[in-house]
Amino acid sequence: xxxxFNVLPPDEARRLFLQHIRPLGxxxxxxxxxxxxxxxxxxxxxxxxxxxxxxxxxxGYAVRATDTHGAGESLPALLQVIGEVPxxxxxxxxxxxxxxxxxxxxxxxxxxADAVVQIEHTQIVGGLNPAQFPYEIEVGRSVACGQNxxxxxxxxxxxxxxxxxGSRLRPQDVGGLLALGIGQVVLVRQxxxxxxxxxxxxxxxxxxxxxxxIHDINSYTIAGQVFQAGGEAEIMGIVPDDLPALxxxxxxxxxxxxxxxxxxxxxxxxxxxxxxxIEALGQPGVLLHGVATRPGKPTILGVVDGKPxxxxxxxxxxxxxxxxxxxxxxxxxxxxxxxxxxxxRLWARLEQNIASAxxxxxxxxxxxxxxGQGMLAVPIFGKSNLIYTLVQADGxxxxxxxxxxxxxxxxxxxxxx
Numbered sequence: 001x002x003x004x005f006n007v008l009p010p011d012e013a014r015r016l017f018l019q020h021i022r023p024l025g026x027x028x029x030x031x032x033x034x035x036x037x038x039x040x041x042x043x044x045x046x047x048x049x050x051x052x053x054x055x056x057x058x059x060g061y062a063v064r065a066t067d068t069h070g071a072g073e074s075l076p077a078l079l080q081v082i083g084e085v086p087x088x089x090x091x092x093x094x095x096x097x098x099x100x101x102x103x104x105x106x107x108x109x110x111x112x113a114d115a116v117v118q119i120e121h122t123q124i125v126g127g128l129n130p131a132q133f134p135y136e137i138e139v140g141r142s143v144a145c146g147q148n149x150x151x152x153x154x155x156x157x158x159x160x161x162x163x164x165x166g167s168r169l170r171p172q173d174v175g176g177l178l179a180l181g182i183g184q185v186v187l188v189r190q191x192x193x194x195x196x197x198x199x200x201x202x203x204x205x206x207x208x209x210x211x212x213x214i215h216d217i218n219s220y221t222i223a224g225q226v227f228q229a230g231g232e233a234e235i236m237g238i239v240p241d242d243l244p245a246l247x248x249x250x251x252x253x254x255x256x257x258x259x260x261x262x263x264x265x266x267x268x269x270x271x272x273x274x275x276x277x278i279e280a281l282g283q284p285g286v287l288l289h290g291v292a293t294r295p296g297k298p299t300i301l302g303v304v305d306g307k308p309x310x311x312x313x314x315x316x317x318x319x320x321x322x323x324x325x326x327x328x329x330x331x332x333x334x335x336x337x338x339x340x341x342x343x344x345r346l347w348a349r350l351e352q353n354i355a356s357a358x359x360x361x362x363x364x365x366x367x368x369x370x371x372g373q374g375m376l377a378v379p380i381f382g383k384s385n386l387i388y389t390l391v392q393a394d395g396x397x398x399x400x401x402x403x404x405x406x407x408x409x410x411x412x413x414x415x416x417x
Contacts, residue, residue: 007292008291013301016288017301024336027041027187031185037168039336040163040166041165043163044162046156047180048180053152055107056103056104057149057150061119064099064115071140076140078136078137081137082095085110091103114145115148116147116148162180188336191259194256195223196260198239205217217387225320229331259307259309260307260309261309262278262310263314272298275289279302284304291326292401296321299318299326317365348377349410350407350412353405358404359401361400394417398413
């Protein structure tokens with residue numbers, strides 16, 4: 001039986017893997033809303049300042065701040081209101097000493113005003129709603145220059161970089177682009193990921209099971225992970241445990257894709273031929289066979305002409321965990337994202353002890369429960385061929401390298417699924 005070689009801790013393995021991957025240079029342009037979750041190809045620069053005019057943050061009165069100095073409830077300032085700033089239009093009023101205009105939240109300040117008095121701090125003289133302008137108000141609190149006002153460019157200044165190249169667009173990013181009138185975005189083309197499942201015992205999900213057969217799970221779970229990471233998945237079907245057939249299928253798939261994933265056949269038995277297939281695809285070939293993790297130690301990391309090739313264990317939990325560890329970062333790397341780890345994480349209290357062995361990094365499926373004073377991570381123990389341990393899970397508890405287990409009550413890192 002063959003032996004594992006070049007077994008590395010996961011962080012070192014990931015660095016080795018990613019440094020050999022060549023980012024895609026192809027781009028496409030999409031409307032900003034359709035670009036949600038996608039990766040920017042170029043840095044995006046603000047075409048103008050935001051906001052483009054001084055505007056009020058309150059309902060109240062636009063004033064000259066000096067006219068309110070010293071005002072208080074016992075000695076209010078008396079101002080004459082000469083008009084109202086219409087929303088969505090320029091403020092054409094010129095304020096002289098002791099004058100004010102009605103303004104609403106988001107309204108444009110007149111050039112001669114420099115502050116806004118909140119309506120709550122004013123009182124109409126006579127206590128009645130005025131029928132027409134002008135009328136007088138008492139101001140019971142002074143304001144400073146710029147108070148309750150958003151200045152031109154206070155949100156973003158013209159010609160500043162608002163998103164660097166390699167940014168993954170979130171809803172707030174899309175909103176920020178549209179606020180600046182940027183309706184089209186240049187994006188990195190989505191990586192095409194070909195997925196092959198292997199095994200004489202594996203049959204398609206819509207095929208009734210015969211004795212000793214199992215349905216293909218991994219092609220579809222991995223495809224879902226590809227979609228979540230911003231790639232395009234193409235399921236290439238099931239290939240039997242035959243070296244020439246698998247070699248031909250892998251070469252054909254890699255020729256039309258930016259990344260290749262082979263599920264099963266990554267271990268060290270006589271039926272496991274994935275490492276031979278990857279070695280035959282091109283240079284540099286296999287970088288690593290075996291990662292110091294559980295589940296998923298017999299993972300193969302390879303690169304062929306800048307394209308990542310991943311050999312995953314056949315057990316569905318192992319395959320999904322290792323794709324989170326290596327497949328997702330590879331997809332982001334193809335899109336020019338420098339961060340190796342972009343999955344969301346949180347910290348939670350551990351509900352019960354977890355045993356582990358020093359020298360490896362363990363990932364344990366877990367449910368997250370709101371305990372009232374923070375989140376509680378409840379481990380879900382099960383073998384790596386039991387898919388429903390992940391169906392029931394919200395995330396994976398990380399047991400760090402060279403830690404001999406975790407104790408109930410420990411604060412643990414949970415990688416969200």
